[in-house]
Amino acid sequence: MTAYHNAVSPTAAARPSALVQALREGAVAALVMLGLSFPILLFRTDQGPSLQLVLTPRVGLVATLCALAFAARVLVHLNAVRRERAAAARAANARTVAKGAEAAPGAVARIMGTIGVPLFLGMAITFPLLASLAAGSLNGARYWIDLGILILTYVMLGWGLNIVVGLAGLLDLGYVAFYAVGAYTYALLSTTFGLSFWICLPVAGVLAAFWGIILGFPVLRLRGDYLAIVTLAFGEIIRLVLINWVELTNGGAGISSIPRATFFGIPFERGEGGFAATFGLPFNAMHRIVFLYYLILVLALVTNAVTMRLRRLPIGRAWEALREDEIACRSLGINTRNTKLTAFSIGAGFGGFAGAFFAVRQGFVSPESFNFLESAIILSVVVLGGMGSQFGVAIAAVVMVGGPELLRHLTFTKAIFGADFDPNDYRLLIFGLAMVVMMVWRPRGLIAHRDPSIVLKERKAISGSLVKEGNG
Amino acid sequence: MRWENDPILTVEHLRMRFGGLVAVNDLSFKVGRRDVTALIGPNGAGKTTVFNCITGFYKPNEGMLTLRQTDGDAHLLERLPGHRIAQDARVARTFQNIRLFSGMTVLENLLVAQHNTLMQASGFTLAGLFGLPGFRNAEKAAVEKARHWLEKINLIDRADDPAGDLPYGDQRRLEIARAMCTDPVLLCLDEPAAGLNPRESQELNTLLLSVRNDHDTAVLLIEHDMSVVMQISDHVIVLDYGTKIADGTPEEIRNDPRVIAAYLGVDDEEVEQIEAEVGA
Numbered sequence: 242m243t244a245y246h247n248a249v250s251p252t253a254a255a256r257p258s259a260l261v262q263a264l265r266e267g268a269v270a271a272l273v274m275l276g277l278s279f280p281i282l283l284f285r286t287d288q289g290p291s292l293q294l295v296l297t298p299r300v301g302l303v304a305t306l307c308a309l310a311f312a313a314r315v316l317v318h319l320n321a322v323r324r325e326r327a328a329a330a331r332a333a334n335a336r337t338v339a340k341g342a343e344a345a346p347g348a349v350a351r352i353m354g355t356i357g358v359p360l361f362l363g364m365a366i367t368f369p370l371l372a373s374l375a376a377g378s379l380n381g382a383r384y385w386i387d388l389g390i391l392i393l394t395y396v397m398l399g400w401g402l403n404i405v406v407g408l409a410g411l412l413d414l415g416y417v418a419f420y421a422v423g424a425y426t427y428a429l430l431s432t433t434f435g436l437s438f439w440i441c442l443p444v445a446g447v448l449a450a451f452w453g454i455i456l457g458f459p460v461l462r463l464r465g466d467y468l469a470i471v472t473l474a475f476g477e478i479i480r481l482v483l484i485n486w487v488e489l490t491n492g493g494a495g496i497s498s499i500p501r502a503t504f505f506g507i508p509f510e511r512g513e514g515g516f517a518a519t520f521g522l523p524f525n526a527m528h529r530i531v532f533l534y535y536l537i538l539v540l541a542l543v544t545n546a547v548t549m550r551l552r553r554l555p556i557g558r559a560w561e562a563l564r565e566d567e568i569a570c571r572s573l574g575i576n577t578r579n580t581k582l583t584a585f586s587i588g589a590g591f592g593g594f595a596g597a598f599f600a601v602r603q604g605f606v607s608p609e610s611f612n613f614l615e616s617a618i619i620l621s622v623v624v625l626g627g628m629g630s631q632f633g634v635a636i637a638a639v640v641m642v643g644g645p646e647l648l649r650h651l652t653f654t655k656a657i658f659g660a661d662f663d664p665n666d667y668r669l670l671i672f673g674l675a676m677v678v679m680m681v682w683r684p685r686g687l688i689a690h691r692d693p694s695i696v697l698k699e700r701k702a703i704s705g706s707l708v709k710e711g712n713g
Numbered sequence: 714m715r716w717e718n719d720p721i722l723t724v725e726h727l728r729m730r731f732g733g734l735v736a737v738n739d740l741s742f743k744v745g746r747r748d749v750t751a752l753i754g755p756n757g758a759g760k761t762t763v764f765n766c767i768t769g770f771y772k773p774n775e776g777m778l779t780l781r782q783t784d785g786d787a788h789l790l791e792r793l794p795g796h797r798i799a800q801d802a803r804v805a806r807t808f809q810n811i812r813l814f815s816g817m818t819v820l821e822n823l824l825v826a827q828h829n830t831l832m833q834a835s836g837f838t839l840a841g842l843f844g845l846p847g848f849r850n851a852e853k854a855a856v857e858k859a860r861h862w863l864e865k866i867n868l869i870d871r872a873d874d875p876a877g878d879l880p881y882g883d884q885r886r887l888e889i890a891r892a893m894c895t896d897p898v899l900l901c902l903d904e905p906a907a908g909l910n911p912r913e914s915q916e917l918n919t920l921l922l923s924v925r926n927d928h929d930t931a932v933l934l935i936e937h938d939m940s941v942v943m944q945i946s947d948h949v950i951v952l953d954y955g956t957k958i959a960d961g962t963p964e965e966i967r968n969d970p971r972v973i974a975a976y977l978g979v980d981d982e983e984v985e986q987i988e989a990e991v992g993a
Contacts, residue, residue: 555827556838558821559832562817575829
């Protein structure tokens, strides 16, 4: 602690000494790391061919870890110093620039609004083009466009759940149930009655919303942890019903050969009447994939547009008020049960749309796709993104779904940790670590501030520390 | 007495029990239309319980609470669900510990209070979703009403700030303005002057009198600050241990021996005298 205090004295002379301090701290950390890794990591013990002990020295690994510890400690120390300095400077200037300091989060929001969102949107719209340019051909970009579809599915699910968790403050751990309802609605209707995707899509959304109401009606009088547990149970019930009601759902084997999406009636197939022939293009199986990409992009953008619109309507404001203080809402004459039900069912409806898309994309659904881990991932996308923030949720979906995929391509790790090291095996470990780091660094999510739904004179972002998470 | 002739709220034989504790016992009183009525009494006398019964947060064990609108419509408050009391009977309230939507702006707070009107104008969201002009006009009117109240409570410059950022006294006034945005006929205030400095509580008096005079709203308030109670009330009701011990104009209450006894205690001689009478 004393080292900190010496380092942060806000004099001009403190600057070089802070660096020296940081380096010293880093050296200590590296030494500790060396001491720890010496007995544990330095030698790999194997059994030789005649059962003798074979020691394989791993100097490179130990050196890497020590260097990492050193760098991490230096960075942490410098960051702490920088933050203390900034705090001291703020305190010194508090009177003169009080206004500016207050406007700072608003400025960040404006910059993000003017650059971040259009950039993100532009990337999303041109992604298939960019990917095929980067890969050299459309077929080569298949992996990347598939990944894009996966990410966008989670963006849409995150935006749907954001209505329930982020706006209305209702903790829903069973959101995947509505995803499943949507997927099975399309799977069953199309395989049994031969209905087309474009008819089934709205039906799937409506049915999922209906299930949201069915679940919500008895459950929404519960609050906080109790609501979370009941929604968790509901998610499991749906999955178990799908497994056990074999006559209807074909049980654990799932439903296969679900009809694929058509381009508004024109199928994506080779020959006469197919998409390629109709538009005079050479046939390419990638047309369907690109179409699916744009389909989910449009679905996600519709979800976003509706949510943004609803936020500015009385119903959306009532959701947020409900998250802030349910008792005050009741005293103002808001029917809290109906308001919660609308949030629950609209959120569920978007889950249903996403589910129908999932079924048409995979061509196969089984209960395995709808386990609790899915709910947990969607919920962490929302929490990580910043509850209630649309843009934050989109970024979080990219990080959470795209991040693990990135691990597959980290070939340089093999050079450090040995040829049989697969970073993908550590996916969940890294996921957990990232969660811990996020919750320490930004407990309110990536984008923590709230945007007011209506403005009288000047738009100001609301600091996340004032916004409640809701306990309903 | 105005409250006897034209009561807006009549409380009859109200009784509220929590397990073995009788918080309010056979309480009857009337609140006059266009009166400021104060409900006072020592801590634990059951004042907030009475409030919670009136505003539907508790369902009383016994008793009848009748609210009469100007046009003669009567609502039995003990039979209405909580949100209907605000929506139909038009009773608004504030809370002892301020309950603003702290993460929403001051303006948003006042718009949430007009939820039911706006909801209807937005065609239960459908018309609003497509931005039909009817809804846009209703929203403009709602913002106008919010602006009116913000000017009244001197917070117009902070309309776009989060409510949680306001100083304590401003939050108290904003909560009153928010309640007034529901167009109530009866406004129930639970300790509105708690934690205010003398200047702020003077401003509060002005605000409450204007609520009564300009907006035709009866005010029922719980208050410990006697400077507020005695200056603005037309009618004072005193509770002790869940029963009414006095009821009258501020002057009558000021000199009532039972009220003085409840607040300040009784002389030792008096106790001895009564003990002698009962033969203890």
